[in-house]
Structures are given as C-alpha cells and as structure tokens.
Amino acid sequence: ITAKAIHQMERPILPKVKNIIAVSSGKGGVGKSTVSVNLAVALAKTGASVGLIDADIYGPSIPKMFGVEQERPSGLVVDGKEMIHPVEAFGVKMLSIGFFVSQDDALVWRGPMASNALKQLIKDGFWDELDYLLIDLPPGTSDIHLTLVQTVPVTGAIIVTTPQDVALADVIKGVNMFRSKSVDVPVLGLVENMAWFTPEELPDNKYYIFGKDGGKDLAEALNIPLLGQIPIVQGIREGGDEGTPVASDETSPMGRAFLELAANTI
Ligand code: ADP
Secondary structure, rough: OOHHHHHHOOOOOOOOOEEEEEEEEEEOOOOHHHHHHHHHHHHHHHHOOOOEEOOHHHHOOOHHOOOOOOOOOOOEEEEEEEEEEEEEEOOOOEEEHOOOOOOOHHHHOOOHHHHHHHHHHHHHEOOEEEEEEEOOOOOOOHHHHHHHHHOOOOEEEEEEEEEOOOHHHHHHHHHHHHHOOOOOEEEEEEEEEEEEEEOOOOOOOOEOOOOOOOOHHHHHHHHHOOEEEEEOOHHHHHHHHHHOOHHHOOOHHHHHHHHHHHHHOO
C-alpha cells in the first residue's frame, strides 16, 4: 500500500467546507426543496460560496428547480482520485441523486442504496472550498439522516414546516431526532412555509390557509429560532417549475424574503 493511498484514507472528508447544513422536514410537500434551493441561491447572493446536495431520494426535484435536469455532472481526476464535478446554477454548486437515476428507479430504492448514494455525492463530489454546503434530506426520519451525521460533521439542521397541525406533529419527532444522542446535531432554526396567502386584488389581506403562526408558536415552544415565515406565492411555485428560483431576483419581494432568511441563518 502506498503512502498516497494511506494519505487518501486518512484525508478528512470535506476539509474545505466551513458549514454543513441539513435541511429537513417532518412531512413531504411542505416546501423543503423549494426552501433549500432559494436559501442556497440567497446565500450565494450574500457573497458566500454555496453547494447543495439533493439527498431526497423519494423526489429529487432540485435539478428541475434549477432548470438543469437535462445536464449531467462531468468527471475529473483530483490527486489520482476520480471525482464528480457539481453542476453549477445561480451561483450554487449542486449534485443530485436525480442526475444518476430516473425518478421511477428512485422510488424503489432500499435504504442502504440510498445511503451509499448520499455518501458518494459527499465524498466524490469535487466541492473544494465552500462556506455552506446544504443537504436537502428526505422528509421524516430515515437511514439517510443517520448516514449523513455518521459521514460528515453536520454544523446544524434547518427544519421546514407548514403551520398545519399534522405537519407540526412530525416536526417535533424530527427535532427530537436531531437532539438525540445518536444524531446530536444542533437545530439552527425553523422555517414556516406557506404561512399565508395574499390575493393580488386584495393586497392588504392575509388568509391563513394552513393555520396562523403554527410554526412560529412551535419554534417558541421548542426553543428554536424562527428563521422566517414564507407566504404562499404563485411566483414561488412557478419559479420552481420553470427552473428560475425567485431568490435569483433579489429586488423582487420574494427575493428579499429569502435574502432575509439567509441573513437569519448565517
Ligand atoms: P418538499 O420538498 O417538502 O416535498 P417542495 O419544495 O417540492 O416540497 O414543494 C411542494 C410544492 O409546493 C411544489 O409544487 C412547490 O412549487 C410548491 N411550493 C412550495 N413552497 C411554496 C410557496 N411558498 N408558495 C407557493 N408554492 C410553494
């Protein structure tokens, strides 16, 4: 065995990444990926170098939200090791399980396969120097969460929820997991998504479709910072579908909202 091989074995994982942040949710469909993408873009707007790993095997939607679902990451060799060049969009370096499998395959994956795929995206991705590496996790509590904390030192977790009671119940489970001895990751804060809706023709009205302040109140009860409340906005959904995240226009109201979220996160 060569000295170089030994060096490679001992090389710490992601030595040049300053903060590794897990983005999690209790339930699916609450906007975890939408928040991950826009938070990543907003962090990049502040001048930080940002990476994003899409580890949501049950619905790897991030390439589509960045408009790069047709792209494939290229390979490169670094110090004799084959690595994967992340795809870059809106100032964010990104890798997704979705680049390597079709959506239909992803749905039938077993836990260990998914865990290995996440490890590969972390270890074989050429992330280089980053201020923030965001990891968009699958909803709930899973093997993937454990794999992540066993693979890299996670700085903290952000939890995304809607204000709805059924979503909040699962947030508590998620917070307990992050606070458990086996995971032990600080919860940096909670994002309340879909907090209200304001129709264009009634700009002064707020309709609390999923309930009012559910995330805010829960954050208080669990002693977790509330990082922000994001309303239901058609443009957020459209930006996701079209591959142009709203955060990419920092002069728009939603662009500013995500910049504020980024400022509260760092
Ligand atoms: P998750 O990652 O939690 O499964 P997604 O980010 O995929 O959720 O969001 C689910 C759906 O809701 C998507 O169609 C997305 O465009 C939409 N969505 C998320 N947040 C908002 C919001 N604040 N306003 C409008 N639509 C949203």
